[in-house]
Amino acid sequence: MRDLKIRIGEREILHGINLDLIPGQITGLAGESGSGKSITGLAMLRLLPKNAKTEGSITFEGRDLLALPERDMGRIRGQHVGMVFQDPTASLHPMLTIERQLTDHLRAHTGVSKKEARERALDVLRKVRVPLPETALKKYPHQFSGGQLQRIAIAVAIICEPRILIADEPTTALDVTVQAGVLRLLRQLCDDLGLAVLLITHDLGVMSSLADRIAVLRQGEIVEEGTRYDVLRNPQHEYTRALIDALPSHERAGADLESAESAAPVEEISKEVGNE
Template identity: 90%
Template sequence: MSVEDGLAIRDLTISIGEREILHGISLDLIPGQITGLAGESGSGKSITGLAMLGLLPANARTGGEIRFGGRNLLTLPERELGKIRGQRIGMVFQDPTASLHPMLTIERQLTDHLRAHTGVSKAEARVRALEALEKVKVPMPETALKKYPHQFSGGQLQRIAIAVAIICEPSILIADEPTTALDVTVQAGVLRLLRGLCDELGLAVMLITHDLGVMSSLADRIAVLRQGEIVEEGTRYDVLRNPQHEYTRALIDALPSHEGAGAGAIEDAQNEEEARND
């Protein structure tokens, strides 16, 4: 697979009012790979994902290209973007309670989303909803369909939000800080799920996070964003074990388990890379 089958960001600039948020960034999303976009709050990570979905503020000005399916998403009319958003490009947000309707059953939320984009029958939509819950490993999916969001834990809700994002079988998945709102004990399970879905479904995933520790166990490639510019980009191993930019080194030094050249999760990145090369 190549970027022609995924999504390519080229020289993307975004300005809101007098402030330029992104300063000409370029990034490739390739099927079957997770590309991490790391940086502090305010670096421009989330707005990059929103630009891919055409969800920028009305006063935003853009330049460059976001190429997907042979078209530049930045120049598509809203009607065309609506066909892509949620169907061909899915998104998982930080807080699942904010992305799920509290008054609708899980079945209704999954089937409504699917039918709005694909027009399948109610019966087919229910079958697909059940399959989606099985893919994200929600226990007792038949029972889960009948429940409401408040009846699930935060980790299970995030799995359900991921099910909503993948039920239309998108080729691109944007995960914006998908574990930040979760208890540390359930974060690893959600991350393993994202890795498994990427491998199983051939998704091109963009993982947005401030935490390079998350990247170390998940991403194939990492781009480090600082004040709207990508200051470093490369394989997970290269970025985490041999960072070239002082900002990347500062992010690594801030990791709780970091000791000198790296420990814990970052050491795992080296071990995994060496195992692949054996």
């Protein structure tokens, strides 16, 4: 993203932000409610409100996504850029089986056969660690727990093997112990598949153990950006310092650890900081 500005109606939401996503890394976008985090993610998929006006550029594989015809953009959504939402039910059809949702999505973007689509659906359910994937394919969304639904939503997002995955508050609606498992899954998928992940969250506690880089967004502006270690151990902006000061002491201590492998205990990484 370069000098991205977004105006909705009379209000300017983003004031010219710059952000890079790197394959095999998780970039955390942190900030309080209303800072523009979710709008940033939606802009990458060009899913903004009809009255939104954009300036700047979002470049993917040499093409500016903001300037592409809608037909070309439709191919990029889902196939090259996947998104996981806070509420998994928002992206899953209640009346369709999991098999139908996975295979329809895959075939719409790739044109593979029904047989291959089913095989890949099974494979992706194994990747996201959904128990008994053969049985899971035959079930409907209401037959799964919240944590399992989020794993299935992640499966839908990655079945086409995208280059970028946007995760917008993917654990906020989940039980604390379930959150930890979903976060570990995102880390593993990023490492194993070489995904460039944008993790949108208000919870710096999550970022202290998961993100490779952190960008801090305040009122539509990125006020600080750097490695997880630099941002959390040596914050330069007063807003970043205020967010860190709001963390419990044991989560601040997690910033001393320079690698994702040295993450804080699972019961600590998903506590919420502030309200969103």
